[in-house]
Amino acid sequence: MSLRIVVTVKYVPDATGDRHFADDLTVDRDDVDGLLSELDEYAVEQALQIAEDADDAEITVLTVGPEDAKDALRKALSMGADKAIHVEDDDLHGTDVIGTSLVLAKAIEKAGYDLVISGMASTDGTAGVVPALLAERLGVPQVTLLSEVSVEDGVVKGRRDGDTASEQLEASLPAVVSVTDQSGEARYPSFKGIMAAKKKPVESWDLEDLEIEADEVGLEGAWTKVDSATERPARTAGTIVKDEGEGGKQLAEFLAGQKFI
């Protein structure tokens, strides 16, 4: 029986762009180019490797986001995923992390799954809690923040490198996995992959398809409220010296003046 893998991905504003907030204090998506969150590429990569090792597997990439979020799906498809689901609905604007996990969980259940793979965090919100939230909502094991992952005989195993220890984890499928940027370099889409991606199916679902009420999500339905967003003042220009042989001593003098020595 085919191993059904769902990879959750996010379309984010380019971190190297001039990111800022819109008037309603949501992430401004109009003025900065968007792309597939870099950390989700690692999730797609691990899904592809697990699928290659399985006898029979199918990878679905799933995103929740505005129209442009299709770009993120296309990128994942060009890397080698088989099909895509785009959850898009005007009422989703401003949805917070709890709401997002609700939408993703309903979509994952509707799609059908044995294994969910996510990145460790998005590069815009950076909370890193969606995988744990999905495991909670789906009622399946959470096997998260893995630097190494493998699936064999219906069991997922992996290594989680924590602050105080490195742990080996094991759980039965179905399960939710998240992988770190240490899990293995993500492949670049090949020309063939890019061409093939254009023919791969992308389904669009809205809130009604997922039987979610509009007031459960969006800015009004959010479980949190942002009251203000202030640009951090630029740091005042410091002293820059060129090392003419005494640079280390000059620096020591500065540090002593600041009472660090």
Added chain:
Amino acid sequence: MAEVLVYVDHVDGAVRKPTLELLTLARRIGEPVAVALGSGAENTAAALAEHGAVKVLTHDAAEYADYLVVPKVDALQAAVEAVSPAAVLVPSSAEGKEIAARLAVRIGSGIITDAVDLEAGDEGPVATQSAFAASFTTKSRVSKGTPVITVKPNSAAVEAAPAAGAVEALSVSFSEQATGTKVTARTPRESTGRPELTEAAIVVSGGRGVNGAENFSIIEALADSLGAAVGASRAAVDAGWYPHTNQVGQTGKSVSPQLYIASGISGAIQHRAGMQTSKTIVAINKDAEAPIFDLVDYGVVGDLFDVVPQLTEEIKTRKG
């Protein structure tokens, strides 16, 4: 006064510093009630009492060590039900955030992650967060349910505030999901004898310019002269020169020390995201155009192999 639950991060009863910082923040909102789980939980009480915990709820069971995250969520949920707190505060470690997130769904609450400050407000606690690689500061609050907030290390000072700290046994029954993910082996990190990266007052980091694993010894020597933690940029970690656990940046640790010294680090957005909120920033780099110099209080344009050893020697001399 309303009670505020504080989840205790400890290693065999030794309370980690970020938890003591949480007690400082919790006292701004109400009376801290600590929740300590697992082996040595009862031994946390003295330190927690000294820093303001009026009660310490404890529970030990093999499940906390043998299975991932969920047993702790079950226990924290039991504590929420027993106490009906005004808020739940959890240290922003990887595990802390996961525990907090699952708890929030269970109790029908919103969650705020990675707060860097917290104050009481008319409509509940107001959390300050850094956004977009610390180029923005936001103020947010949880608008549904009991606020669940995770707080980053170094967000508040540790303050002595003696309180009763009475130990009470917490009654916990584990859910069906508790044993879903088994921890089959655990290898503790080897101690380097240096401070924990996220908790250190001074961090000395090396990047691409260090040019080799063996050269990190000069970064370590500088760190040791200052009693600092050692960090590394993603470039240095990806090259295999230094362990990922020491990576500072978006996909590594984010640090906010009193002093940050960047050596051979250009200052890409990925790195800035993890260190931009440091109080004083110093950089040493060959390239005068490196973006890191936009952030510094003091910068030296020069070869780190000349500047860093000279700095280390000078510090040692001055310290005698």
